Amino acid sequence: MTNVLYDVPGPKARRLSRIISVVGLVVIALGLAAVILALAAPRVTASGTELPGMFDPSRWDILADRAVWRGIADGLWNTLAMAGVAAVGALLLGVLVSFARTARAAWIRYPMVVVLEFLRGMPVLLMMLFILLIFSTGNYWAGVIALALYNGAIIGEALRAGIAALPRGQREAGLAIGLGHVRTRLSIEFPQAFRQMLPIIIAQLVVLLKDTSLAYVIGYPELLRTTTVYMTNYYGSRYLFTLFFVAFAIYLTMNLLLSWLARVIARRVQQGRIPPGSSRISRRAEKRIAKQRADDAFAKAQSDQSLQAGGPI
């Protein structure tokens, strides 16, 4: 798509593009350098004492300490424990929701619509506080339940959309060979919908992993609270920036890995549809185009999904 918007650049356009590119690079580099210099500069506090810059070794020496990493690992473990249990809950709930939402009985289907609207329209944070205060579950379960409910609602809608997008013939064939409505749904429609929607579901699990950090607010010792509150209190506030940076790097790595996984799977799902060698372009170009197309389709599906699910975030 992108390359249709402009010609294959000739020598003049290429030079211009290269000049703009270099200028852009210089501007970006200057901006980064300014930020880094500002961070590195020593600071004078209101009381007149001078603090070392953010890259001063005295701010980073704790990273050589084993106990620090053990503390960070504890926080990370707490985050993963919440995300893991909530993810399993959300998947189970999602399956249930997708069945209830497409049930033939109206008295199941319509109340479900209202419940889903309610769950998706409310901030997860408010849900966590609600569960924490009303059911006095403790902050771990409050976080797990709220995340499972919210993401379950969204995964359920994704699965429903996946089922709705299947060709009618699939269902009819299932019924025609004598399977009941439930069996058709379970063994014919659902597996296909699940495979089709797997990238979206994984993308939603990234959201879930990100949202575990909301439990910071209700006092759960997840990664952010462990590093920036507990450990900063213990080791001293001059390490705040360092510890925050570590938490940030860990979150970013985990989420980028999961997002990458979602994209790879999306490519697989998409590539299953375009038989290779069906066009006249070279294999490599074909691969590249297929990859590009799958990525675009995934981005599109994600924003379409957010459309039905009331927000991607």
Added chain:
Amino acid sequence: MDAVIDNLPTFLRGFGITLALLGIAGVGALVIGTLVAAMRISPVGSLRGFATVYTEVLRNTPLTLVLFFCAFILPYLGVRIDFFILAAIGLTAYTSPFVAEAVRSGVNGVPVGQAEAARSIGLGFGQTLGLVVMPQAIRMVVPPLINVLIALTKNTSVAGAFFVKELFASAQDVINIRGDQVFAILIAVAIFYLIVTITLGRIAAVVEKRVAVLR
């Protein structure tokens, strides 16, 4: 129930600040997100790279971390701004990559033939994008953008944990005074949020239907 009625002014004040955050961060994110999307489909390599990194990094950082950075790290680094503005900056930064992705996928959603036709009658990059692709893309982009705004509405609640007295924070305040009526208070706050999110959702549905008719 009387706890809600007695403290209605507190809730309304919080609701006002929530709406203010929504407005400021919404407009900011729309502007920045569109710019980033334009950079991401531009022919200039360095801008494309910058936009990609910007989108990927911010999209994969939890909102709590972004707001923590604005509320604690920036003041720690010597920035002296009101917490409301800091929170608005954080929400803008966090929301902009989602806007960028929605806009980009809208542009990608315009059939290639449209761009090819525009190119073949001799329009340049700017003209193709501005006169042919964008007007069509915007229609497709509006519903997902409204959904980004819905998510933003819900996300403003996180600012309540970082010294901004919006709806969520005012709920916590009222709960501290009237611990006996937690249920009614939380339901009332949920309804405030639902008023905004469900209204926006309906608008998105209507717009989507209109667009479907046009195609």
